[in-house]
Amino acid sequence: MGEGRNCSMTTIMTEHTRRTVLKAAGATTIAAVAAGCLGGDDDDGDDNGNGDDDTFDIDAGTEIVVDGYNSHWEGVEPSAIDGVENPTLVLEEGEEYTIEWVNADNMAHDLQIWDDGGDVVDELATDEIAAEGDSATLDFTASAEMAAYVCSLHSGSQYADLVVE
Numbered sequence: 762m763g764e765g766r767n768c769s770m771t772t773i774m775t776e777h778t779r780r781t782v783l784k785a786a787g788a789t790t791i792a793a794v795a796a797g798c799l800g801g802d803d804d805d806g807d808d809n810g811n812g813d814d815d816t817f818d819i820d821a822g823t824e825i826v827v828d829g830y831n832s833h834w835e836g837v838e839p840s841a842i843d844g845v846e847n848p849t850l851v852l853e854e855g856e857e858y859t860i861e862w863v864n865a866d867n868m869a870h871d872l873q874i875w876d877d878g879g880d881v882v883d884e885l886a887t888d889e890i891a892a893e894g895d896s897a898t899l900d901f902t903a904s905a906e907m908a909a910y911v912c913s914l915h916s917g918s919q920y921a922d923l924v925v926e
């Protein structure tokens with residue numbers, strides 16, 4: 762239920778009426794609308810111009826791995842998220858996933874799954890780990906209330922979105 766989907770539907774409707782609108786309003790208006798939608802619906806991960814805004818569909822059963830820095834999560838696996846800062850993960854509701862995080866900067870971190878009110882979902886939270894190279898893992902079933910994966914010690918920066926659909 763992301764904005765991207767709504768935007769895509771709007772684009773389709775625009776295309777439907779394109780001929781009519783072209784006559785009425787001219788091509789410049791259409792080009793501007795389409796460009797705006799494409800910019801907000803980038804989920805292929807190829808455009809890293811804004812590295813904290815990439816969105817990735819994650820197959821059911823995938824073991825996700827991220828490195829934990831106090832400034833961000835950095836994707837490791839699957840390969841699509843490799844090197845991406847705070848990758849948005851799109852999960853399938855009711856499917857099982859594993860997320861492992863690895864301490865990458867020798868500072869204390871944890872990883873928690875939050876709902877959109879900032880509460881931990883289903884007690885999904887790892888212990889704090891402070892030693893670089895150590896890791897912790899959460900196994901979970903994706904549910905609609907899940908909204909983010911967050912380090913509770915650095916939630917202003919080490920915060921990335923989950924989308925469950």
Ligand SMILES: [Cu+2]
Nearest residue numbers: 870912914915
């Ligand atoms: Cu942290």
